[in-house]
Amino acid sequence: MTTQTLTRNQGLVLDVLSHSQSPLSAYTILDKLRDSGFRAPLQVYRALDKLLEFGLVHRLESINAFVACAHPDEDCHAHGITAFTICETCGKVTEFHDHVIEDRLKGFARDRNFKTGKTTIEIRGTCAGCA
């Protein structure tokens, strides 16, 4: 998935997220794109839905915000479960993948015949720089 294949709105939203140092809410994105012609939340949410589907953006469930994927060139979905640390002071987000954790979670689900959909792993706390 390259930037080429994105629509104008999707490209604008991804651009805003990519240049942000911290996660942004949908409404913050909307405000940043007013000058580009955005008028309503739905324009943002629709673009975000596609970017999430493409694996170019992640949703942080615990803070209702969105971040650009740290490695958009690869297919982030292919890496399996993505986990995050989220600094509550500066907003810095670090993305990581741990196959051991993934295996344990999948094992737990399999043992109970639970069909796994989207999995969320988010650690909120304080990053090294803010400690």
Added chain:
Amino acid sequence: MTTQTLTRNQGLVLDVLSHSQSPLSAYTILDKLRDSGFRAPLQVYRALDKLLEFGLVHRLESINAFVACAHPDEDCHAHGITAFTICETCGKVTEFHDHVIEDRLKGFARDRNFKTGKTTIEIRGTCAGCA
């Protein structure tokens, strides 16, 4: 922490959650407690804050809802990180603890001098009964 020490509002909210087969939103709880005198969201949120603090209730970040803890007699906080499976069809929630996952997450954080606060692990999908 026994039920004895709860205030009236806290007890009412916990009671509603304890008798529910699935997670409830704060506003659903409010509706269920109108007859008991609840009038405003804040009454629910304040009770929930305390119940969360006591470890009697969990917040499911990915669906903005709350559940009673599966083992309220023990101190759930003491068990470390709590993980959940959440059935998107019937709402059934299963709570579990995995020390391997916990160690991996703590190790990752420690390696980066990230001071861990609250950690969220939620698997959304379909339970055995709904598959």
Added chain:
DNA sequence: CAATTGATGTAATAACATTACATTCCAATT
């Protein structure tokens, strides 16, 4: 060209959560 599909624009509303401020309750101390 008609039909289909995906994207967009706009307005309205729903769902979730907090701020601000006044009041009440209750236990501890005087």
Added chain:
DNA sequence: AATTGGAATGTAATGTTATTACATCAATTG
């Protein structure tokens, strides 16, 4: 018994996040 300080409560208003509904537009394809 009165005082007082902290926790809990009541109420209104507002702020924040997300969706529904409906009309339109653009590209593709049969």
